[in-house]
Structures are given as C-alpha cells and as structure tokens.
Amino acid sequence: MDSEWKARTKLVHGGTRRSQWNEVSEAIFLTQGFVYETAEQAEARFLNAGPDEYIYARYGNPTVAMFEERIAALEGAEDAFATASGMAAVSGALTSMLRAGDHVVSARALFGSCLYVLEEILTRYGVEVTFVDGTDLEQWRDAIREDTTAVFFESVANPTLDVVDLQGVAEIAHAVGATVIVDNVFATPVFSRAIEQGADVVVYSATKHIDGQGRALGGVILGTRDFIRGTLEPYMKHTGGSMSPFTAWIMLKGLETISLRVRAQADSALAIAEALQGQAGLARVIYPGHPSHAQYDLVQRQMGKGGTVIALELEGGQPAAFRFLNALQIVLISNNLGDAKSIATHPATTTHQRLPDDQKVALGITPGLVRLSVGIEDTEDLVADIVQAVAAAQAGK
Numbered sequence: 219m220d221s222e223w224k225a226r227t228k229l230v231h232g233g234t235r236r237s238q239w240n241e242v243s244e245a246i247f248l249t250q251g252f253v254y255e256t257a258e259q260a261e262a263r264f265l266n267a268g269p270d271e272y273i274y275a276r277y278g279n280p281t282v283a284m285f286e287e288r289i290a291a292l293e294g295a296e297d298a299f300a301t302a303s304g305m306a307a308v309s310g311a312l313t314s315m316l317r318a319g320d321h322v323v324s325a326r327a328l329f330g331s332c333l334y335v336l337e338e339i340l341t342r343y344g345v346e347v348t349f350v351d352g353t354d355l356e357q358w359r360d361a362i363r364e365d366t367t368a369v370f371f372e373s374v375a376n377p378t379l380d381v382v383d384l385q386g387v388a389e390i391a392h393a394v395g396a397t398v399i400v401d402n403v404f405a406t407p408v409f410s411r412a413i414e415q416g417a418d419v420v421v422y423s424a425t426k427h428i429d430g431q432g433r434a435l436g437g438v439i440l441g442t443r444d445f446i447r448g449t450l451e452p453y454m455k456h457t458g459g460s461m462s463p464f465t466a467w468i469m470l471k472g473l474e475t476i477s478l479r480v481r482a483q484a485d486s487a488l489a490i491a492e493a494l495q496g497q498a499g500l501a502r503v504i505y506p507g508h509p510s511h512a513q514y515d516l517v518q519r520q521m522g523k524g525g526t527v528i529a530l531e532l533e534g535g536q537p538a539a540f541r542f543l544n545a546l547q548i549v550l551i552s553n554n555l556g557d558a559k560s561i562a563t564h565p566a567t568t569t570h571q572r573l574p575d576d577q578k579v580a581l582g583i584t585p586g587l588v589r590l591s592v593g594i595e596d597t598e599d600l601v602a603d604i605v606q607a608v609a610a611a612q613a614g615k
C-alpha cells in the first residue's frame with residue numbers, strides 16, 4: 219500500500235489482499251483455522267508465524283488483518299489489533315499492560331463501562347487508579363506521579379462532550395514515561411490526529427462510526443508495532459476477545475464510506491446546533507464544533523470539526539426530556555451513536571443509570587440532558603423534527 223495516499227484513498231484501498239480469484243470486494247475468510255502442507259510447516263508456523271501466515275482465527279485471520287491494516291493506515295499507527303467489541307478493546311489495552319502495584323490516572327467523565335473497568339475491575343487486581351477532571355491540566359499534573367504507568371481518557375467525553383487537551387496531557391504523562399491511552403470514539407477516526415498529538419495507544423469502539431450502520435459490535439486498538447504485537451497480541455489471543463472475520467468484513471465496508479458519512483453528520487450537527495441557539499425550552503445546546511462550546515479553540519486545534527454528537531439540556535428536567543424523546547418522529551430513541559440513523563438517548567436513565575446521583579451531577583449528567591447522535595438524514599428534516607419535539611416538550615408542561 220502507498221503510505222503517501224490521502225485518507226479517503228486509504229479508506230477504500232488500504233490493507234486489501236486478493237485471493238487467487240482477484241475479487242473486487244474484500245473476501246470474508248469465514249474460517250477458524252488454516253491447513254498446513256506438512257507437519258513441519260505446522261511446527262514452523264507455531265514457532266514463528268510470518269506476515270500473512272495464519273494459525274487460528276483467535277490469533278488472526280486474513281479478513282481481520284485487512285481491517286487492521288486499513289484502520290492503522292488511516293490513523294497513522296504502526297499496527298492495530300481488532301477486537302470483539304469496543305469494551306474488549308478498552309479492557310484489553312489496559313489489562314494487557316498493567317500489573318498489580320501500577321498506578322493509573324484517568325479522567326472521571328467516562329462511558330459507564332469504561333468507568334467500571336477502571337474503578338471496579340483494575341482495582342480488584344491491585345492497580346491504583348486516581349480520577350481527575352479531564353479538562354483541568356492542573357489536576358493531571360497533580361495526579362501523575364513518577365511511578366504512574368498509564369493515563370486514560372476519552373478525548374471527547376460521553377455524554378457531556380467535554381474535551382481533553384490530548385497534547386497537554388501527553389506532555390505531562392510522557393515526562394514520567396507513562397503510556398497515554400485514548401478512547402477516541404467521539405473524535406471519530408475521520409477527525410482524529412491522536413497519534414500525531416501524542417497518544418501512544420488509541421482505542422475505538424468500531425460499533426459506532428466505523429460500522430456506522432448499526433449492524434455489529436467491534437473494536438480496535440492502535441499503537442506501535444512493539445505494543446500491539448509484543449504486549450497486546452499475546453494477551454488478546456489467549457484471553458479470547460478477537461474480532462470475528464464476518465465482523466471485520468462489515469467494518470472494512472464501513473471504513474470505505476466513513477469519511478463521507480462522518481463529514482456529512484458533522485456538518486448536519488453544526489447546522490442543528492446553530493438552528494437551536496436561543497430556542498425556547500432549551501437551557502443548553504452543547505456541541506464541540508460550535509463557538510459557544512467552552513473549549514471551541516481546543517476542538518479546532520485537536521479535531522478541526524466538532525464530531526457527530528450534540529447534547530441538549532431541556533428546561534423542565536426529566537419529564538421534559540422524556541416528552542421531547544417521545545415526540546421525535548425521525549430521530550430514534552436508542553443508545554448507539556455514530557449511526558446513519560439519528561439517535562437520541564437519555565443518559566441519566568440509560569447509559570449512565572448506574573452512577574450515583576451525586577456523580578451524575580458532578581459530571582453534568584442532569585435529568586434534562588439528552589444526547590443526540592446526528593445521522594445522515596436530510597439536515598432540514600432533522601432540524602424540523604427536533605424543533606417540533608422541543609416545542610412539544612414545552613407544551614406538555
């Protein structure tokens with residue numbers, strides 16, 4: 219593959235391997251294993267498998283390898299490992315490199331399952347975790363110690379859309395030799411420059427924008443070849459969180475169109491955020507790509523665009539938020555994001571239900587907050603749908 223190719227060319231052609239049939243569309247190698255010509259070849263392959271020499275689908279598979287190579291090329295990472303879900307990627311990235319006695323600093327504003335891994339699971343195995351307000355570099359500076367092994371954060375937090383200064387945190391972490399692990403879902407692979415900005419390990423839930431059509435769970439971990447093949451692969455291949463070949467095929471096809479979809483979604487999200495400014499019934503409209511966002515300059519520097527998700531705070535708390543959701547005609551009530559279909563979520567009662575009320579308040583997950591993942595429908599239709607639902611929420615008081 220030509221490393222000089224621009225992103226959209228890499229997304230269509232990167233990582234392609236053709237069989238003897240020279241198929242146009244990538245083949246699905248739906249096989250758990252591979253046949254060896256001789257016993258000696260089997261022995262040699264178990265001893266040291268070369269590139270494109272496969273043993274067992276839990277270790278690697280040609281369709282999965284195509285996906286890994288394509289996303290690594292886009293992200294500018296040396297290598298990648300595909301996983302069964304985004305959480306297999308998050309937990310694998312952390313657990314593969316940590317041991318009892320290690321110290322991790324993490325942003326507190328996290329997707330519920332990420333918080334569970336850090337707060338409940340890693341600590342059970344003797345890893346010390348310090349939580350900070352990810353947007354405050356002073357707190358990172360105070361919490362990171364000489365013996366800190368890793369830092370973890372969502373570059374844009376779910377669902378409050380606070381943005382972490384990736385370059386700033388990476389500088390503080392690298393000064394003590396800590397590994398910077400970034401959950402980059404909300405930034406999306408299209409707007410990410412995470413590796414160039416100092417991330418050592420980048421994690422995506424491929425379930426979100428990479429599939430982008432709500433079909434399959436998946437995840438991917440990107441980093442240096444040393445980290446991916448030396449630290450991560452032995453952990454993943456023995457603990458079993460590998461991606462299936464069928465899922466990898468879906469994700470490969472997702473990558474072909476991700477740039478077109480995500481750019482259209484981000485343009486729509488900005489238009490919706492603009493249309494909703496000053497709308498009666500809305501206490502807040504949070505969109506990282508709108509100048510009203512507290513970290514607008516950082517967003518422009520770090521991502522260039524604001525991504526595909528907006529957060530709305532309805533006046534009137536949970537009853538108003540529920541009336542809003544129930545009045546939507548086009549936007550679906552569900553909990554995925556990055557999908558071609560627009561989706562609205564009430565985090566306080568669904569994705570972040572498990573959090574105690576004081577933590578919800580501290581993280582800005584208020585009863586009136588609705589997360590809106592903007593799809594690829596017509597922008598005017600979406601604006602009209604959202605505006606009428608806000609009005610209905612108001613009228614129902």
Ligand SMILES: *Cc1c(COP(=O)(O)O)cnc(C)c1O
Pocket residue numbers: 303304305306308329331332372376401403404423424425426435436437
């Ligand atoms: C969805 C999500 C995950 C988990 O991904 P799954 O594919 O659902 O396992 C992790 N982090 C963030 C920020 C997410 O949005």
